[in-house]
Amino acid sequence: MIEYKKYYAEYKNLNVIDIEQIKKELDENFKIEPGYKATFAIGDLHGNALKAIRFLIEIGVIDLQQHNLQSIYDSLKSAYYSKNYLTFQTHLNKIRFDASRIKQVKLVFIGAILADRGNSDYMTLLVFGKMKESRIDYTICLSNHDEKFIDLLKGCIKPRSIPKSYDLDSIPQSEQYEDTFLENYATAYLPHLKVMEYETIGDNEIVYSHAPCNFEAIRKIKFAPTNKKLSGTIIGINNYFQDFVINSNQSFTSKWIMVTRLHNFVCCSLTNTKFVNPKIINVFGHIDDKDTNNQNQVNLYSNFGKDNDPPTGDLKIYSVYKYQTSENFTNYDFSNEEMNELFEEHLELRDKSIDSSKTSFKAESSDQNYVTCKKRNSAKDIRETKDTKTNILKILEGYLKTNPNNTSKSRNIWLYLKGRNHINRLKKVYEEIERSTNINDMQSILQQQKDIFESAMSYSKTKVKGSISERWNKNEYSTIKNIPKDLNKSEFYKTINSALNYVNTKLQKASGPRYNSSQVSFNHLASHHFNRKSNFFTPLHNVYNTCYINSSLQLLDHINESADNIFNFPSFSSRKSLSALVSDFWCPEDQTLNENYSQQDAAAFLQCLIESNKYRDSLLPRFQISYEVQKKITSCWKHATALQYCRNDDSNMLEISLNKEEIQKQYNPSLKKLIEKAQLEESPLDNPVCYACMSTAGDDNYSIENEKKYRCAKGVEIRKLVSTSSYLIIHLKRFGYNENTGAYKINDSIDIENELTIQNHNRYKLVAYIIHEGNQLTSGHYYLVSLKNYPNMYKINDEKVIILNENKEIGLRKHAYIMLYKKI
Structure with missing residues (x-):
């Protein structure tokens, strides 16, 4: 099928819109054939939230069939010009996006998103927040205006000295508005900001940038990788830029922009700056339209939306249409003999390790996920636990003695964010450890505190609580600088981490290779995944605390109605290859399987998988509520x-x-x-x-x-x-957190019906459910119970499949954590 490009320019007026006319023209202007995906690029936004909405309407991303879309747009326009923030947000929330259209598009905003001539950056960020919430794929190209916005936002200045569109000085002085502003900035703007965007179409390469550029200009960027082709150079630049802007301890300032030569790149105004290779197309904005829309240059700049009065000009859009071929995966099927051969070496190594340990251990038959070590010598077990507890308490005492309350306040991030004192928190941890009766509980307590602290640190990088404008006006920016920029510089974090490392070391020695994550090779492990031609169950080997993955995948296997399985994963033979298998849908972005092999939440994993780019098209329509x-x-x-x-x-x-x-x-x-x-x-x-x-x-x-x-x-x-849709996933939130007692789990019985009626007319039957054994979210074991072939019932525990009798299944069902129902 032919891939093609299209340039569109038409005179528009932001104050006038005819939804019915746009409906008629959509196929002519921006039709996307079945099986195709389209990239739509728009020129300088000029900080105009209304222009962003108009763009989404014109390309059909906003559902044109929505009954009252015309009146919603008129209300948004009125609220935008009058700077009525709440009304704008209220009507923006009424907009409905076309879910099927979203799956076919990628958007590129050439730049000038913020701090330009627009009426309100607050409203612009609301629009991008709505796009992020609707799972639209989009990129923002860095521009001189966006550079200025980030620089001024990061600096210690008063709001009134920022360009007028920043409007933090005019929005109501409340945490609600400031938090919304910063949350959208941190989640809907920064993660999508790149220096430039790149894609290919046939023999052509397309570079989207704010200002015109060429390969020479790209290579001049200080952190551009050397000896790379165009694609590799752009990827390297974007990766470095994203990492610096989001994660670096250094400030993103004009000085950094100048030193790295990014300023020259985003501000280039030379019309003769172009790629020598005619097959490399440069799509840009920034400069006036002067003989640049020819050959391999496309200038999308226009005055449309630049000035609020009159809000007219050419709406320019460049679109690229590509046919999407389905990805090919290799599916491996192993016989039992082959599986036994593949596992043989690993099992021998594990058994030798267990036999050679000073104390013998036995894995509980009910738990294939982790080894809960039972010592045959109970007296030694008690003594070992007591010694471990004593040493942990000594580590914690070191912090309590050397960090009195008055010295821990200013530098502790948790106190700054949540008003909590680390001393009091550590005292509670100390008391919990003191009450603990086994090493695994101590590990859970410490791991929980470490996770909380790391979450707070991550949170601080994207959203700072409190009245920001008030702090700025009082020039109290120094308070923010006292937050530790490096976790390893926090004495509290180092204390918790030291205690946790000590516990993990004890467990490693106790259980052999099961806990020794840094030294054990997993290359001897292998397992086949789902068999597309089978209506029965496929066992999945537990590659060290991966039962939450196994049970989730096995649950989703129950939605297959034919020989064509939605899933066609390659086999995995190691922890590393399993990590690669799930890395494209595991959250947060770019995270792989955690290095310490700790347990994760099956519900969170399942949600990430459903919402992933790879599987959302197949899964979301089946589960949407x-x-x-x-x-x-x-x-x-x-x-x-x-x-x-x-x-x-x-x-x-x-x-x-x-x-x-x-x-x-x-x-x-x-x-x-x-x-x-x-x-x-x-x-x-x-x-x-x-x-x-x-x-x-x-x-x-x-x-x-x-x-x-x-x-x-x-x-x-x-x-x-x-x-509701054809399938219904129900998640019973059995885990909670209490500020006084810490994390807890509700293990009480729930009567889970075999059939459910939702909304008085939708009938569903139970086909499978996941159970979590244990009392902590970060430990325990997940397995699946299948009613797929009811009245035959099965417990699928990683690679073991056991037939259940009715009484046993009823007893297990009362403790279900995640249920899958099918509409009947």
Whole structure:
């Protein structure tokens, strides 16, 4: 099939839109044939949120079939020009995106996204936040305006000295707005920011950049890799840039931009700067349109949206259409004899290690995921645990004695972010360790604290809590600099890490190669994955704490209705190859299997897999759940019981929160009742605006000042289930965290029905469920129970498949963690 390019330019007016006309012209202008994917590039955005929305409408990414899209756009336009932030966000949340269209597109924004002539960077970031939430694939090319925005945002300056579109000085001074601003900046803007974008089409290469460029200009960037082709050079530049902007301890400033020669690259204004090779096409903006839209140059710059009055000009879009061939995977099928041969060497090594240890151990038959070591000599077991505990407490005491309260406050990130004192936290850890009766519990306690601290550090890099403008106005930027930039410089972190390393060492010695992650080779392990031609189950070998992966994949194997399996994974023969297998859908981005082989949450893994780029097209339509989110203003005496529309929301799992006390009162409550109760649950809202009162008063002034008259003290938010798909995944949230007692698990029995009726007409039958054994999210063991061939029932424990009797299956089902239902 032919791949092709297309250049589009048409005079537009942001104040005038005809949705019906756009519908008619969509096929002519931006039709995407079945089996194709398209890249749509737009020139300088000029910091104009309305232009971004118009672009998404014109290319059909926003659902043109939405009933009231015309009026929503008009409301957004009005809110944009009047800087009515809340109204803009309210109507933006009403926009519905075309899910099928999103799967076929990639967007490239040439630059000038922020700090340009737009009315509000806050609103622009709201639009990009909505794009991120809708899982649109997009890239932002670095420009001189974006450079200025990041530089000024990072610096210690007063908001009023930033260009007008930054508007942190004009948005309401509240954490709600500042947090929203920074969250969208950190999650919807920075991760998508690149120096340039690159793709190929046939024999052509396409380079998207803010200003015109050539290979010589690209190579002049200081951190450009040497001796690489064009594609490798651009990839290397983008990787370095992303790592520096997001992870580096150094500030992203104009000085850094100048030193690295990025400034010259994004500000080049020479029209004769072009690639010598005619097969390399440069798509850019930034400079006036002067004889550049010919040969291998495409200039997308226009004044459209640059000035709010009049908001007119040419909307220029460059599109590339490529046919998508399905990826080829090799599927390996092994006979039992071959499997035994492949595992033989590993099993011999493991057995020798166990036999040669000073104390013999035996793995519990109920647990194939990790070795819970039972010492035959119980007296020695008690003595070993006591010695371990004593040494851990000594490590913790070292911090408690040398870091009194008054010296730990300024430099501890957790105190800064959450108002917590490390001394008090460590005292609680000390007490928990003191009460522990086995080494595994001590490991879980310490690992949890380490995870919390690392999460806080990661959180601080993208979002700083508190009133930012207030700190800036008081020139208290130095407080932020006191946050440790390197985890290894935090005495608290080093203390926890030292204690954890000590525990892990003890466990390594106790269990042989099972815990010795740095020295054990896994190259002797192998397993086949799903057999596409089989309706039965395929065992998956546990490659050291990978039961959460195995059970998740085996659960999804139950959605296959024919010989054509959605999954066609290659086999894996090592921990490394398994890591490569899941790296394209494991979260966060670029994370592989954790090096210490600790347990992970099967629900989180399953969600990442469903939402991954590789499998979302196959999986999301099967699991999509739609909600309508409404609110009640409980403190408004006129409308306390009235439901007011808020927004729509989608999910791929029905998550049910559990309350231990309520469950124990009801004794074995049914899943159906828990689902019904979840539909009635109300989440609290602070100071909501009662739009019903505004409507009753005939008041259509949605300014911030005017809305203050209709603010109420309290309100609640309710999520109502609107629609479900052919399969339903239900996640019982059995894990929780208490500030006083720490992490906990709800092991109470739940009556899981074999059949469920959702919304009074959708009937589902249970086909499989995952069980978690253990009391900690970061430890224990996952396995699957299958009802696929009911009345025959099976327990699939990694590579072991066991037939269950009815009584055993009923007992297991009461403790299910994740359930898969199929519509009947």
